[in-house]
Amino acid sequence: MNLSLERLLADPTAITDSPLVGSYIVGVGNNVIHETEFSGEYALDVNLRNASITVTATDLDIRDLDSASDSVAAVQSGTWSVQIDDGADTLEINADGSINSVVTATDLDIRDLTHVSDSIKVGDGTDFLAVNADGSINVQFTSDADGAALTKNPLHVGSAAFDQASVWAAVDAGDAASLASDLYRRVLINDAPNIAVASEATTIGTTAAVVATALAGRTRLMVQNSGDKSIFVGPAAVTTASGIEISKGGTLSLELGEAVDLYAISTAAGQDVRVMQLA
Secondary structure, three states: OOOOOOOOOOHHHHHOOOOOOOOOOEOOOOOOOOEEEEEEEEEEEEOOOOOOOOOOOOOOOOOOOOOOOOOOEEEEEEEEEEEOOOOOOEEEEEEEOOEEEOOOOOOOOOOOOOOOOOEEEEOOOOOEEOOOOOOOOOOOOOOOOOOOOOOOOOOOOOOOOOOOOOOOOOOOOOOOOOOOEEEOEEEEOOOOOOOOOOEEEEOOOOOOOOOOOOOOOOEEEEEEEOOOOOOOOOOEOOOOOOOOOEEOOOOOOOOOOOOOOOOEEEOOOEEEEEEEEOO
């Protein structure tokens, strides 16, 4: 028996009651195009190659992509990248996984960054705050000009507190040194000697000589003439005509650092001189 229909009509409301036609879709290479069940429906398996597709959608859901097996790529200028563009701003995901993007956010969580390899630059397009991979920060401080009205918060400067009864440890030349204060937060100025004291006796004659080897950290020097003739003090070239006279029994007190040597000379040999240094 043969059954013929004048027309094949499909009723969308009763598709299973409509005439069905079985066939295969074959490509140019005589290969059958397959179908796959997806979310209860069947869809054609399609691979796009060397094609350009414009997708317009209110909501495009790609949450089913799996980072372990799926990837999304687009070719631009010979390099692999992904570009998401809203017409104004572009998000670019490069082949190495880096992202070229301008991010604006009320709360931005970047706790997964590691200081070993990552860095952050925060700016307004002109000025930037850079957090380097080693954790350091490049900062430019701005302040009000001297004599101008105060418009910025002053920079807080701290100090290391010292017990004045103890001897302060010395640092080497060129080392960093903390600002020092006492236990009451008063900044310590190198005015009152509080490190060391030394005294010695020396003999001054008719040739200029250094009155004493400088004490480390010296701030004050006292020279007492215990001889029977005046002595005269000054620089290395001091003479009895150019030096400051210290009469017999007299004492000269000076604020003199360790970098400056004081010389003395007399009109007669064998003058007894006593020296005290404070640091």
